[in-house]
Amino acid sequence: MTVNPNISTDATLERWLGTIKTHVDPLKPNGKTPSLCGVDFKGSSLGLLKAKIEEAGRVLARNPADSITICIAETGQCRGAAAKREIRVIPKRLAFILLPGEVLNLEIISHQVSGLLLQVPTTILLRECELHGTEDPDLLSLQETIPGHETLILACTQQLLDLADKDEGPAKSRLIDPLEASILSLIASLVGTTKGSSAAGNASEPSQSAHVQAALAFMEDYLAGTITLADLCKACCISARTLQVSFQTVTNRSPLQFLQELRFIRFRDLLLQRMDVRSACKQVGLQPTGRMAANYKRLFGELPRETKPQKT
Incomplete structure (x- = not known):
């Protein structure tokens, strides 16, 4: 990497x-x-x-x-x-x-x-397509299925680039590897099939990515506030089960796991921009507690107060 x-x-x-x-x-x-x-x-x-x-x-x-x-x-x-x-x-x-x-x-x-x-x-993309149950995948179908999902792809890839640009450390791979896998899973979920008999079985895959995209947009808009699963379902106009399945399929995480990870990533970005811990917590919807600090250390290998701006 x-x-x-x-x-x-x-x-x-x-x-x-x-x-x-x-x-x-x-x-x-x-x-x-x-x-x-x-x-x-x-x-x-x-x-x-x-x-x-x-x-x-x-x-x-x-x-x-x-x-x-x-x-x-x-x-x-x-x-x-x-x-x-x-x-x-x-x-x-x-x-x-x-x-x-x-x-x-x-x-x-x-x-x-x-x-x-x-x-x-x-070979990697075709193997991921198999894991999604896509038989006889048609990679060129992405030309028709990606439109409408660019915002989600750009958001996920920007998170990956931001994380990859941070200091090296064991916590870095723990964040990058799942995010990289999520992007690969998202692309594979949009791959259609050349078999007409399998088309119906894959018809829901692009819509699942659209649900995740809508939920991500809502998270970004209201990151500082309290966001519940019901809020996300209402924003996406779908049931909790549909949202859960969509996130698991596209990102390999639950909606609330994805939200918590997004908050910690944004929180770290603010700390690297010299914002104090309490103010940064307020902007991303985190509570400045010992438990939060412990979870942060588990992800990044250091406490929030130990995160220093990068030298230019």
């Missing part, structure tokens, strides 16, 4: 946009050298690249032969094709999917573009 902030252009383009062939043209007519900056994460089951490319006119790349790559756009304008499929760039929406060995031909219109690249080895 590695995370590389302030990544270099050449190494990252080679690693992410294809180890076979990668070609980047400068933006015309100024001819400036293309540059890339962002955060690069490589875990045990997936990789993430949240990046910004500047002064590039065209990117030609071949996806690795053993992985599927998903791109969600954030800013900028571009057009082109992934294989022969047209690319449409809308902020916070799926831009393209590359299957193993497919070629990306991207014409960048604006001076800069940014987005998230999520890359999963094909």
Whole structure:
């Protein structure tokens, strides 16, 4: 597991946009050298690249032969094709999917573009699909099922990038590994099947992710207050059982476990920003008690008062 902030252009383009062939043209007519900056994460089951490319006119790349790559756009304008499929760039929406060995031909219109690249080895994703009961999975179906779930994917991947950027320690893996597994599970839950007879059995999978996405949005909006399972069910307009099953399927955790983990992650972020313990607790809905401190130490390997801002 590695995370590389302030990544270099050449190494990252080679690693992410294809180890076979990668070609980047400068933006015309100024001819400036293309540059890339962002955060690069490589875990045990997936990789993430949240990046910004500047002064590039065209990117030609071949996806690795053993992985599927998903791109969600954030800013900028571009057009082109992934294989022969047209690319449409809308902020916070799926831009393209590359299957193993497919070629990306991207014409960048604006001076800069940014987005998230999520890359999963094909064998790992197919194995996860089997665990979800998807027979004969069709990975290209993600092009139809991911739209509408980008907010949840971006939220989960940002949590992973934030955690990966923290100091090393035994508690780091205890948080990152389950979150990485949850993102993989979410993507697998959206994979459809090529068999018509199995389509009905998988029809509920995307809706489960939508339930989790709605619950996550509610948690973020009301994190400082008291949130009950009934509150989440009301916000999502579903029963408690449906919400519980949806969270277990997509995140491998219960709704309230996910909420508590989210609170501790946000709490730690505030401490790293030099906020005092009591104020940080108030902002994320935690009580500054000994039990809270013990749970924090179990997760991060240190007490809240021992968490110091990172040196710049």
